[in-house]
Amino acid sequence: MVFKIFKLKHISFVIIILFMCNKLIAQELGSKQTLENLIENLASNLDEDIDYTSLYDDLNFYLNEPLNLNNATIEDLEKLQILNHFQIKSLLDYINKKGKMLSIFELQLVYGFSQQDIQNVLPFITVTDIKSDEYFKLRNALKYGNNQLFLRSQKVLEDQVGYGSISDSALLANPNSRYLGNSYKFYTKYKYNYKNKIYFGFTAEKDPGEEFFTGNNKSGFDYYSGHLQINNIGIIKTLSLGDYQAKFGQGLVLWSEYGFGKTPAVLNIRKKAQGLKKYSSTSENIFMRGVGTTIALKDLELTVFYSQKNIDANISDSLNNAISDVSSLQISGIHSIPSEIIDEDAIGEQIIGGNITYNHSNFKVGITALNYQYTANLQKNITPENQFDFRGDQNSNLSIDYQFSFLNFNFFGEEAISESGGKAFLNGMLINLAPQISLSALHRHYDKDYQTNFGNAFAESSGNSNESGLYFGIVVHPIKHWKITGYFDNYKFQWIKFGIDAPSSGNDWFMQVDYNPLRTLSMYFKIKNEVKQVNQYSTSGIDKLVNKGNFKIRFHLNSRINEQLTLKNRIETSKFSEENEKADYGYLVYQDIFYVFKKAPLSFNVRFAIFDTDSYHSRIYAYESDILYAFSIPAYYSKGTRTYLNLKYSISDFMDIWLRYAQTYYSNIDVISSGLTQINGNTKSEIKAQVRIRF
Numbered sequence: 001m002v003f004k005i006f007k008l009k010h011i012s013f014v015i016i017i018l019f020m021c022n023k024l025i026a027q028e029l030g031s032k033q034t035l036e037n038l039i040e041n042l043a044s045n046l047d048e049d050i051d052y053t054s055l056y057d058d059l060n061f062y063l064n065e066p067l068n069l070n071n072a073t074i075e076d077l078e079k080l081q082i083l084n085h086f087q088i089k090s091l092l093d094y095i096n097k098k099g100k101m102l103s104i105f106e107l108q109l110v111y112g113f114s115q116q117d118i119q120n121v122l123p124f125i126t127v128t129d130i131k132s133d134e135y136f137k138l139r140n141a142l143k144y145g146n147n148q149l150f151l152r153s154q155k156v157l158e159d160q161v162g163y164g165s166i167s168d169s170a171l172l173a174n175p176n177s178r179y180l181g182n183s184y185k186f187y188t189k190y191k192y193n194y195k196n197k198i199y200f201g202f203t204a205e206k207d208p209g210e211e212f213f214t215g216n217n218k219s220g221f222d223y224y225s226g227h228l229q230i231n232n233i234g235i236i237k238t239l240s241l242g243d244y245q246a247k248f249g250q251g252l253v254l255w256s257e258y259g260f261g262k263t264p265a266v267l268n269i270r271k272k273a274q275g276l277k278k279y280s281s282t283s284e285n286i287f288m289r290g291v292g293t294t295i296a297l298k299d300l301e302l303t304v305f306y307s308q309k310n311i312d313a314n315i316s317d318s319l320n321n322a323i324s325d326v327s328s329l330q331i332s333g334i335h336s337i338p339s340e341i342i343d344e345d346a347i348g349e350q351i352i353g354g355n356i357t358y359n360h361s362n363f364k365v366g367i368t369a370l371n372y373q374y375t376a377n378l379q380k381n382i383t384p385e386n387q388f389d390f391r392g393d394q395n396s397n398l399s400i401d402y403q404f405s406f407l408n409f410n411f412f413g414e415e416a417i418s419e420s421g422g423k424a425f426l427n428g429m430l431i432n433l434a435p436q437i438s439l440s441a442l443h444r445h446y447d448k449d450y451q452t453n454f455g456n457a458f459a460e461s462s463g464n465s466n467e468s469g470l471y472f473g474i475v476v477h478p479i480k481h482w483k484i485t486g487y488f489d490n491y492k493f494q495w496i497k498f499g500i501d502a503p504s505s506g507n508d509w510f511m512q513v514d515y516n517p518l519r520t521l522s523m524y525f526k527i528k529n530e531v532k533q534v535n536q537y538s539t540s541g542i543d544k545l546v547n548k549g550n551f552k553i554r555f556h557l558n559s560r561i562n563e564q565l566t567l568k569n570r571i572e573t574s575k576f577s578e579e580n581e582k583a584d585y586g587y588l589v590y591q592d593i594f595y596v597f598k599k600a601p602l603s604f605n606v607r608f609a610i611f612d613t614d615s616y617h618s619r620i621y622a623y624e625s626d627i628l629y630a631f632s633i634p635a636y637y638s639k640g641t642r643t644y645l646n647l648k649y650s651i652s653d654f655m656d657i658w659l660r661y662a663q664t665y666y667s668n669i670d671v672i673s674s675g676l677t678q679i680n681g682n683t684k685s686e687i688k689a690q691v692r693i694r695f
Helices: 001-023 031-043 053-064 074-079 085-098 104-109 115-124 137-144 168-174 338-343
Strands: 146-157 184-194 200-205 223-233 236-247 275-278 288-297 300-313 313-319 324-331 345-359 361-380 390-404 409-418 423-434 435-448 467-476 482-493 504-518 521-536 545-558 565-578 585-598 604-614 639-650 655-666 683-692
Touching: 053 435, 053 545, 085 409, 085 423, 115 504, 137 168, 137 184, 168 504, 236 300, 275 288, 275 300, 275 565, 324 565
Parallel strands: 324 361
Antiparallel strands: 146 184, 146 683, 184 200, 200 223, 223 236, 236 275, 236 288, 288 300, 300 345, 313 324, 345 361, 361 390, 390 409, 409 423, 423 435, 435 467, 467 482, 482 504, 504 521, 521 545, 545 565, 565 585, 585 604, 604 639, 639 655, 655 683
């Protein structure tokens, strides 16, 4: 009987391969382009340039060492950021019932996987037997580990005011009128890993204007970071030494990394907490430095961690040469002029915390506790809008988070309290009505006096306080090759905010229609609208609240001409409006070309963009392809063109070289930027070069 079932399974796979293989993408589209498509999808609703190193690391790891679905865990699959909760659950249930998968084509038999879903995940997965050498052996780690060294430099080519000549008297009168260092940015990174068992590495960076092997940085770079992470050795699930991140629950207490909120992936509103994780990025103030470990005892996981480091802060008072008060904590990480150097590593920060989580097949519950202390008091100047913000030299947070599944429902949430007595609540659910329809919903309420320095939960504003809102999302596959995605979010701010002199509200909605008729052709049409209340000056002397709107329409087309050539086209328009004011309009059009040479280890991509906006208010953001581990999402505003060219040449299996040149030309202005970064001209150009050595 068993033999007959096994034989029947093989026959079914042969039929699938013969009749449906032409409808799947069997080859990878190119690792870098695949990664960028996924990151752009996650970042498409974000109007800011942030660091995606952590996400890029996870995806790039699985490109080099594809995830074996036959022994993948929920955490492994969640790291891909591609599959939603129902797809992960459906995949694991299928393997549990049917046994080990024999082919990746078997994904077509898994409930909830469309052709496009399979196409997206294929580059990162494999299906093989579990071999004995996959288990950790120290001699294998020493012999077969993967080593990579990155060296990068970049520079703005035009003269900027901050690097120009200045008289000694002027410099004496204003020491902050010139950068202390040169205009180059230098970056180096070494990373080692043995499968997913051991990670080790360091990162060093000098920002433009910072000194290098001189002055305040006689030891070289302005920023250094190092980490060691060991996974799944006995009962030790994770051991982190050096610099690391900590992400628990839904981020109300602790999420030391940027957390994606409202994106086209409307079923991924539930944060996928990964606990402790190495840190190798260059954001200088969002990580922990010390030691942390997670112990796994059957269904119970216990995490404890300790961090001690100095952080930047604006000094407001000192006593006996010791800093007693600071007015704010700095997060830019830039130390290029004397006033910034004074604030560098001004105070000490100590963080102690822990988490205990019980995991079950259908539910999990966790408790997170956190205490952080500073060596000086944070004393902000009290204003009406910030009177409930954290002040003092220490604070604590406590939360309980949960997640459970029932039939086609998945519920999740976190409830938290701070030492001030302020509370924060977040609860959501995911619903799979049918293979063609899925829904999501999330409610949050954050008291105006809830205080957290390390929270990063789902929110409209940057902090997790003074906000309540209700979010709904939907995904529909109406017919073959089509997908409709949308969300609506309505939110309120119970207390006044900076620039908003009364309790206010807002809403935004989004809709995207995807059409993928061929494996080589895809397109989407997107509409996004946001309306929120802001102050408007009144002749009576009393500001009033009015609605401010931002409306954008985008059409994007991807076409893969052949194995070598891929084209991307985009048209996007924007409209910024405010009551009683004239509306501002803008548009962006660009053409991307990606080309891989057949007979040479060379590839390139180029963009030519035309943009025209009435003001900065109607600016348009667009993700740009960049060199490996560099990210760019600039704002296109004013009137002009932007062009960039990326080249990659592989000298051998051990060495790769990247070059990037980008230039923005403005046809209607003669001065770009202001202050020390001001350029007296109408072009801004930047060049980057990077070398990767693998051994």
